[in-house]
Amino acid sequence: MERVRDLRQLPKAHLHLHFTGSMRPATLLELADKYGVHLPDALRGGEPPRLRATDERGWFRFQRLYDIARSCLRSPEDIQRLVREAAEEDVRDGSRWLEIQVDPTSYAPRLGGLIPALEIILDAVRRASRDTGLGIRVLVAANRMKHPLDARTLARLAVRYADRGVVGFGLSNDERRGLARDFDRAFAIARDGGLLAAPHGGELSGPASVRDCLDDLHAGRVGHGVRAAEDPVLLRRLAARGVTCEVCPASNVALGVYEKPEDVPLRTFYEAGVPMALGADDPLLFGARLAAQYEIARSAHAFTDAELAELARQSVRASRAPEETRQRLLADIDAWLAAPPSQEPHGLSAPSRLGRPTG
Template sequence: MERVRDLSELPKAHLHLHFTGSMRPTTVLELADKYGVRLPEALTEALTSGEPPKLRATDERGWFRFQRLYDAARSCVREPDDIQRLVREAAEEDVRDGSGWLEIQVDPTSYAPRLGGLIPALEVILDAVDRTSRETGLGMRVLVAANRMKHPLDARTLARLAVRYADRGVVGFGLSNDERRGMARDFDRAFAIAREGGLLSAPHGGELSGPSSVRDCLDDLHANRLGHGVRAAEHPRLLKRLAEKGITCEVCPASNVALGVYEKHQDVPLRTLFEAGVPMALGADDPLLFGSRLAAQYEIARHHHGFTDEELAELARQSIRASAAPELERTKLLSGVDDWLARPAGAGAS
C-alpha cells in the first residue's frame, strides 16, 4: 500500500466557505426542530442519511432547487446563540481538517431581519468569529459578500458596511449566487468602495459561466482572488494572465461535481490550473449540501488527479499566501507545511 502523509495534519488556509453552507447536518436538524421549521423532504432525507442531496445547477431549474434547499437551512438560524454555534462548529471542523486560517463568507442581509438589522447582524457575526478564534486558536476573519440577484445599490451598501468593520475582522468583499445573473460591471462601484477601503476583491466567477465570467471579474471588479475560476482552464491566454498576475482561484472540486459543472472528479481541471502556474486555494464551498469538508478537497487532488505530497504541500502554501493572514501567521503556517513534508510518510491513505 502506498505510504502517504495525513492530509488532515497539513497546515492550510480555507478561503472559500459560505456561512450557511458550513453548518453540520445535525445542527440544521436540531435548529429546525427547535423553531418548528418544516424542511424540504429532499433536505431532510439528505441530512438524516448522510448522503448529500442530488443537485445539478447547470440550468435555471437546478439552481432554483439548490437555492431552495440553501434558503431552508438558512431559515433555521434565528438567534445570536445560533450564529455563535454555527461559527464555533465551522471552526472546529476546520481545525480537525488542518486549517490554520479561515475566511468565512457571509451576506449579513440574510440574517438582518431576525437579528435587528444589517449592522447588528454583522456585529453578531463578527463577535462570534472573534470569540471562536480566541477559544479555538484558529485564525478567523470574515468576507462580506453581496448577492448578484439583488440590486447593485444593495451591494454598495454592503461594501460601505464591510469597510466600516475592516478593523473588526472584515478582510474582503465578494459577490455570490448565480453568476449567470447580473453583469459583473453592474457591481463595479461596490467593489471600488471595498478596494478603496483596503479590502480584498474576491467575486465568484468562472464556475457556472465560462471564461468570459473570469475575464469580467478581472476587468470590471479587479479581483485579487476568484471564487472558483475553474472555467479559465478553457482559455490558455486567460490562464496565462491569472498566472502572471498571481490571481488565486478558490477551487472547490466537490461542489464543481455536485453542481454538475463537471461530470466526475477527474474532469475538474486541477492539473491544468496547477501546471499553468495559476495559484489555487482549495475550498469546501458548502459542506452542508456537498457532503465534504476541507481535507477531503485535498484527498480529491491526491486520489483523482495524482497530486504528490510535495504538490499538495504547494497547494497548501498557495492557500496561505493568498489569505489575509498577518505576516507572522503566514510564516508560522508555511513553516508548518515544511514540517509536514519533512515527516516520514505513514502507511495507507488518510
C-alpha cells in the same frame, strides 16, 4: 499500498466557505426541530442532496435548499454555534486560517437589522477563534441577484468593520445573472477601503465571467474560476498576475459543472502556474469538507505529497492572514512534508472521500 502523509495534519488556509453552508447536518436538524421548520427530504436524508445547477431549474432548487437551511438561524446563539462548529470542523481538517463568506442582509431580519447582524457574526467569529485557536476573518458578500445599490451599502458597511475582522468583499449567487460591471462601484468602495476583492466567477458561466471579474472588479482572488481552464490566454493572465482561484472540487461535481472529480481542471491550473486555494464551498449541501478537497487532488489527480504541500502554501499566500501567521504556517507545511510518511496509509475515511456528511 503507498505510504502517504495524513492530509488532516497538513496545515492549510480555507478561503472559500459560505456561512450557512458551513453548518453541520445534525445542527440543521436540531435547529429545524427547535423552530418548527419543515425540512424537505433532501435536507433530512443524511446524505448530500442530488443537485445539478447547470440549468436554471437546478440552481433554483439549490438556492431553495440553502434558503431553508438559513431560515433556521434565528438567534445570536445559533450564529455562535454555527461559527464555533465550523471552526471545529476546520481545525479537525488541518485548517489554520479561515475566511468565511457571509451576506449579512440575509440574517438581518431576525437579528435586529443589518449592522446588528454583522456585529453578531463578528462577535461569534472572535469567540470561535479564541476558543479553537483558529484564525478567522470574514468576507462580506453581495448578492448579484439584488440591486447594485444594495451592494454599495454592503461595501460601505464592510469597510466600516475592516478593523474588526472584515478582510474582503465578494459577489455570490448565480453568475449567469447580471453583469459584473454593474457592481464595479461597490468593489471600488471596498478596494479603496483596503479590502480584498473576491467575486465569484467562472463556475456556472464560462471564461468570460472570470475576465469580467478581473477587468471590471479588479479581483485579487476569484471564487471558483475553474472555467478559465477553457481559455489558455486567460490562464496565462491569471498566472502572470498571481490571482488565486478558490477551487472547490466537490461542489463543482455536485452542481454538475463537471461529471466526475477527475474532470475538475486541478492539473491544468497547477501546470499553468495559476495559484489555487482548495475550498469546501457549502459542505452542508455537498458533504465534503476541507481535507476531502485535498484527497480529491491526491486520489483523482495523482498529486504527490510535495504537490499537495504546494497547494497548501498557495492557500496560505492568498490569505489575508498577518505576515507573521503566514510565515509560521509555511514553516509548518514544510515540516509536514519533511516528516516521513506514516507506516499505514493515511487517506481520508471512505465516507469523506465519497462526499458524505459526517454530521
